[in-house]
Amino acid sequence: MxxxxxxxxxxxxxxxxxxxxxxxxxxxxxxxxxxxxxxxxxxxxxxxxxxxxxxxxxxxxxxxxxxxxxxxxxxxxxxxxxxxxxxxxxxxxxxxxxxxxxxxxxxxxxxxxxxxxxxxxxxxxxxxxxxxxxxxxxxxxxxxxxxxxxxxxxxxxxxxxxxxxxxxxxxxxxxxxxxxxxxxxxxxxxxxxxxxxxxxxxxxxxxxxxxxxxxxxxxxxxxxxxxxxxxxxxxxxxxxxxxxxxxxxxxxxxxxxxxxxxxxxxxxFWVRHAAESHGRIILDDGAVQAISRRRRSLLPAGVVDVGGEFHSGDVVELTDIHGVVRARGVVAYDIDDVRQMLGKSTSELPADFARPVIHADDLVVI
CATH class of the missing domain: 3.40.1160.10 (Acetylglutamate kinase-like)
Known part of the structure; x- marks a missing residue:
C-alpha cells in the first residue's frame, strides 16, 4: 500500500x-x-x-x-x-x-x-x-x-x-x-x-x-x-x-x-481558494518578483494601477501588467487610498500610509 x-x-x-x-x-x-x-x-x-x-x-x-x-x-x-x-x-x-x-x-x-x-x-x-x-x-x-x-x-x-x-x-x-x-x-x-x-x-x-x-x-x-x-x-x-x-x-x-x-x-487557504475577490491591484515586474520569489510585502512603489471596488480588509487579486493573476491577499487600504499611493516610496507618503499595501502574512502566491 x-x-x-x-x-x-x-x-x-x-x-x-x-x-x-x-x-x-x-x-x-x-x-x-x-x-x-x-x-x-x-x-x-x-x-x-x-x-x-x-x-x-x-x-x-x-x-x-x-x-x-x-x-x-x-x-x-x-x-x-x-x-x-x-x-x-x-x-x-x-x-x-x-x-x-x-x-x-x-x-x-x-x-x-x-x-x-x-x-x-x-x-x-x-x-x-x-x-x-x-x-x-x-x-x-x-x-x-x-x-x-x-x-x-x-x-x-x-x-x-x-x-x-x-x-x-x-x-x-x-x-x-x-x-x-x-x-x-x-x-x-x-x-x-x-x-x-x-x-x-x-x-x-x-x-x-x-x-x-x-x-x-x-x-x-x-x-x-x-x-x-x-x-x-x-x-x-x-x-x-x-x-x-x-x-x-x-x-x-x-x-x-x-x-x-x-x-x-x-x-x-481561505484567502487563496474560498474568499471572494473584490478587486485587483496591478503590479510592475519588480513587485511581482518581490512577492512571488522573495515572499515580500507589497509596497506602494510596485503598484501600477487598481481596479474594482475594494475596502480595507477585503481580498483582492494581484496581477502583473499583462493581467495574469500572480497572488491574492488581504488589502490594508481602501481603493481610493491605494490610488493616492501609486508608485510612491514609503518615504514620500504620510505616516498614515506607513503600512504595506498588503503584508506578506496576508499574501498567498498563486
Whole structure:
C-alpha cells in the first residue's frame, strides 16, 4: 500500500462527499436502499475511530419525482423550488438511516457566500466542530433554495474540498458513479485507470468530462476539487459509491491524490481558494518578483494601477501588467487610498500610509 493510501485509510477526521447519482434516480427519486448501504459503510468507518462529515448531493434529484418532473430543470427558480422539496426528503432519509445506529444527524446548508465571508466561514467551522463534540453526524449540502448563479459553488465536489479544509479533515473521499480517474473516457473501452496522482506530471494527457443528468459535477469538477484539497494538504480518494466499503475501509480502490508537502493554514487557504475577490491591484515586474520569489510585502512603489471596488480588509487579486493573476491577499487600504499611493516610496507618503499595501502574512502566491 502506498503512503497516500495508508494516510487515507487511517485518517482520523474525514469528509465524505456523496454524488447525486449514488443517491437518486431520474424516475424514482431518492433510493433509500442505496443510501442505507452508504450509511452502513460510514458507520463502520466511525466505529473504527474516525470522525465523519458527510457532504451530500441529491436535493434536486430527490425533488424531481415528487413534483412529477423527469429531467433536471434548467432555470434557477425551478431548480430552487425542486431543491426545497428534495432537501426535506434528503435530510429525513439521512436522519432515518443513521437512526438505525442510534446516531443523530445535523443538517448544515451553505452557500459560496458563507465560505467567502470570513465571519460566516468561522461560524460554519464552529458549527461543524460543535456537532462533532455533541456526537452528531454533520450532513452538509449547498443551500440550493437560496443560492444564485453568482454565488453558488457550482458543484458539491468543490464544496466538499472547502469543507475538508474548513473542518481540519485528514482525508477527503469523493464517492460517485465513477470508480477512479482515467486518462480518457472509460465508456469507450481503451481508457487507463490512474491509481495515484502525486503531482501535475501524473495528469499529463488526462481528459476530464462534465457532469451527468442529475448532477452539476463530472470528472472535471472532481479532478479540480481533488487538486484543490490536495494543494491545501488534504489527501483525496476518488472512488465509486458502490465501492464505499472498500473505499472507507482499507482505501484499496479508486484513485488517490497525494497531499501537498505542507498543509496550508486555514486563513491562507481561505484567502487563496474560498474568499471572494473584490478587486485587483496591478503590479510592475519588480513587485511581482518581490512577492512571488522573495515572499515580500507589497509596497506602494510596485503598484501600477487598481481596479474594482475594494475596502480595507477585503481580498483582492494581484496581477502583473499583462493581467495574469500572480497572488491574492488581504488589502490594508481602501481603493481610493491605494490610488493616492501609486508608485510612491514609503518615504514620500504620510505616516498614515506607513503600512504595506498588503503584508506578506496576508499574501498567498498563486
Amino acid at each position: 502506498s503512503d497516500t493510501r495508508d494516510q487515507v485509510a487511517h485518517a482520523r477526521r474525514v469528509v465524505v462527499k456523496i454524488g447525486s447519482s449514488a443517491l437518486t434516480d431520474l424516475h424514482d427519486g431518492l433510493d433509500t436502499a442505496r443510501l442505507d448501504r452508504l450509511v452502513d459503510a460510514l458507520e463502520a468507518r466511525m466505529r473504527a475511530g474516525s470522525d465523519v462529515i458527510v457532504v451530500s448531493s441529491g436535493a434536486i434529484g430527490a425533488g424531481l419525482a415528487p413534483l412529477g418532473l423527469t429531467s433536471r430543470p434548467k432555470d434557477l427558480a425551478t431548480k430552487q423550488a425542486v431543491a426545497s422539496v428534495g432537501q426535506l426528503s434528503l435530510a429525513l432519509a439521512w436522519g432515518e438511516s443513521f437512526a438505525r445506529y442510534d446516531r443523530v444527524v445535523g443538517q448544515v446548508l451553505l452557500t459560496a457566500h458563507d465560505i467567502s465571508v470570513r465571519a460566516h466561514h468561522a461560524n460554519a467551522q464552529r458549527t461543524l466542530d460543535r456537532l462533532r463534540t455533541l456526537h452528531a453526524v454533520p450532513v452538509v449540502n449547498e443551500n440550493d433554495t437560496v443560492a444564485t448563479n453568482e454565488i453558488r459553488f457550482g458543484d458539491n465536489d468543490r464544496l466538499a474540498a472547502l469543507v475538508a479544509h474548513l473542518s481540519g479533515a485528514d482525508a477527503l473521499f469523493l464517492l460517485s458513479d465513477v470508480d477512479g480517474l482515467y486518462d480518457g473516457d472509460p465508456r469507450k473501452g481503451d481508457a487507463r485507470l490512474i491509481p495515484e496522482v502525486n503531482g501535475p506530471a501524473d495528469l499529463d494527457g488526462v481528459i476530464a468530462g462534465s457532469g451527468g443528468a442529475l448532477g452539476t459535477g463530472g470528472m472535471a469538477s472532481k479532478l479540480s476539487a481533488a487538486r484543490l484539497a490536495a494543494d491545501g494538504g488534504v489527501p483525496v480518494l476518488l472512488a465509486a459509491a458502490a465501492q464505499a466499503d472498500a473505499a472507507l475501509g482499507d482505501a484499496s480502490v479508486g484513485t488517490v491524490f497525494a497531499a501537498g508537502a505542507e498543509r496550508m493554514s486555514a486563513r491562507r
